[in-house]
Amino acid sequence: MKPLLQINDVNFNLPSGQVILHQINAQIMPGEFVILVGSNGSGKSSLIKLINQQYRLREGDINLNGENIQKFSRKKLSEQMITLTQFVKDSLFIDLSVFENAKLITPFKSINKLKEYLHAFNPNLAEAVKKPVAELSGGEQQQLAFALYMTKQPKLLLLDEHTSALDPVAAEKIMQMTHDYVRRHHITCLMTTHNMNFAERFSDRLIAMKNGRLIQSTKSNQEFLKESYS
16 A cells, blocks of 8 residues: 655755754555644644645655645645644634635535534534634634535645644544544544644554654654653
8 A cells, every 4th residue: 555645855944044854754644643743843833834835845755645746736735635723714714604614615505505514513513504603612613624624525634733722621522523533534634733642542653753853663652752752
């Protein structure tokens, strides 16, 4: 089986010359749920932004399904890769209603079809389709963003600290929903988090970043996580 995501010899420096990422080599197989951990400033979010082309890649290459992502059009990239972050404004128009957001993102053009779809994620969302997104709780906003963007059936889902702005109860609910959906639909996922409990419980495989370098280990998850933050 070939990797879905292949990262080869990737380096990333700031204009000042500061090294953010150094010689990153990694691969993610189809259907894997890989969690990337590391302290603030370790380079996790920078790697995500290179993968989704928010940052321009200048050294090395990143391939999705064997194709160099730098050759993808913006439309092709958005069809195959979805990124969700802790900032709901990156994904949704919070001043628009749930239904207005759905019309922009999803194939659902009728309120009834949208209600039926959202009910499976959270019955409260199905009852709030005419409300502005801003009136939903933080957890409901994240559930909505996840639900709407999963209609695109991405090959690769990138989650950059998508639960970190939520209270512990909401974060647990979103993480469990994310994991269950990804598993059920065999979606390949790369997620960053500081939550060591989530990293240990939900990953197929852990990768750590430290000082801009990747660390992979055969140690137990607990030992590996402690080492990554030391």
